[in-house]
Amino acid sequence: MRRAERLHALTETLRRSGTRGVSAERLAREFEVSVRTVKRDLDALENSGAPLWSRPGPGGGYGLVDGGSLRPVTLSPTQAVALMAAVSAAPDAPYADLAAAGIRKIMDVLDPATRAHAHELAERIWVQAPPAPSRATRSALEEGMAEQRVIRLRYTAQDGVTTARDVEPVLFASTSGRWYLVGWCRLRDAMRWFAVSRIERARVTTMACSGHTVDEVGEPPENARPVHGGGGVTRSAPTRVPGTRTR
Template sequence: MRRAERLHALSEMLRRTGARGVSAERLAREFEVSVRTVKRDLDALESSGAPVWSRPGPGGGYGLSAGASLPPVSLSPAQAVALMAAVSAAPEAPYADLATAGIRKIVDVLDPKTRERADELAARVWVNTAASSSRTIRSALEEAMSEQRVVRIRYTAGDGSTTVRDVEPVLFASTSGQWYLVGWCRMRDAIRWFMVSRIERATVTKAVCAGHTIDEVGEPPANAKPVHGGRV
């Protein structure tokens, strides 16, 4: 593991451990380096502006101050391309446009050599995706979800029937290659799944959602997980 990658992983591990902290010995075992190397890395993080704290004695260790943000960290070319590929392959995903802009910001602040290598590697990854649904519709659904406001949709079901419904958004779900808006349908007084590609129009209303939760949707399949599924 290159040092830049190790520093990033180290800062992430310190963030995850929270107030309990972690010992230098454990960090050394985790990254397969010496305790001396770990302490040099911790000094480097602190010098770069990371809010690293240390607590001596039994039960002590290192951590990051609560509520503090991390300084910019470097990505490897492969990590940068992995992010670009994931977003490019899923243009229908909620907030995909924001993700693309965010990744571009990250790539733009990489050191020139790393950015050049990332661009070269990115040229070796091709993505062919289907035509995207209306950006206007997706923006309305994203806004309704973020602001927890009722969204009025014109929806054509699989049998060809078209209805206009007020929906309280609960979650977005992807299954079998399709994205769904899952929410409380005020017309049916029940949780319903709406395939995004069948939504012909969407308008965010001023009505605030009543507070329906994901628990009302039911248990997700065993192979399903939230997008932060890798978080500790």
Template sequence: MKRVQRLHALSEMLRRNGSRGCSAERLAREFGVSVRTVKRDLAALESSGAPVWSRPGPGGGYGLASGASLPPVSLSPAQAVALMAAVSAAPDAPYADLAAAGVQKILDVLDPRTRARADELAGRVWVTTIPSSSRRIRSALEEGMAEQRVVRILYTSKDGTTSTRDVEPVLFASRNGQWYLVGWCRLRDAMRWFAVSRIERADVTTITCGDHTVHEVGEPPANARPVHGRGG
């Protein structure tokens, strides 16, 4: 493992361990280097601006200050490109615009060398995107979900029937390459899946959603899972 990669992995391990910290010996075993090398790496992280703390004695070790920002080394070029590719390939995903803005913030604070390497690598990753649905419609659905307010939609079903529905948003789901709004339909008095691509109009109301939960939708398919910030 190259040193820049080890520094990144080291900062990530310290961050995950939170206030517990890690001993230099444990870090050395984890990365297959000497304790002396680990301490040099920790010193390098600290000099680059990482909020590294140390605690002597039994149960002590090293860690990162809670809530503090990580230094530029906290993201590798490949990880930066992975984020860019994921956002570019899913422009129809819920909160995609916010994700793109978040990725841009990350790119803006990368050190120049890492940014240059990420830009070069990004040129080697191509994605084909599908036409996205109306930004106004997606914004209304996203707001309704986040604020848990009823969304009034004009919906055209597969058979061409158009109707107005008041829906309590419960979750967004991607199935077979298509995004759905899953929610409690007040017209049908039941949980329903609405293809976002067939929603002609969407407006957020001032009505607060009831207490319908994700569990009412049922178990996700075997190959589906909620998004989260953890690996695996």
């Protein structure tokens, strides 16, 4: 988990602890870092303006000052469950961990009656989600895409051939129930589709991408579209998967 993501998750954990607070040792276990790292993160949060409090001694810990959390939001139980179902059904989607943290954040600030109704309704929805890639691999792909840096992959194609290659990430695409990283492969000097489930390892390099665009990927089918948080869709996202385009 990148430090920026950990700081965000740390803030959420502190907020959720309420007046009880949480110890540095527990935070270290939860985020799989040292106590020293946790205390550095807490200092960084406080320096950034987060309203932290600390209580020394046995039973002490850290928390957020009352009023330092989100205001209640207006959301119906069915809207809340729709968000939970979407995230639960796609744990392999890009940035799924951050989406799940966002859902927990929303649920926490709902009024008690709405939250209870949403949890009751959620019990009536079952999902059998696909296994997600390792957290390290997903973090590298997400970071490379967000920061537009070259990703070094170890990839095993459908025919069993394993290669190491540098890829400039262009887009994530979901088609036929699978997620793909689409990018410019420096080994093949061409645009390629990589099934995320076949990426064995991934590491973000310091090299910047050279500027390949979504338009270079190809013409998408009519029903393909980008993820969009607003009211309309501005353009389509390619989801056509060439049969042997990872060689």
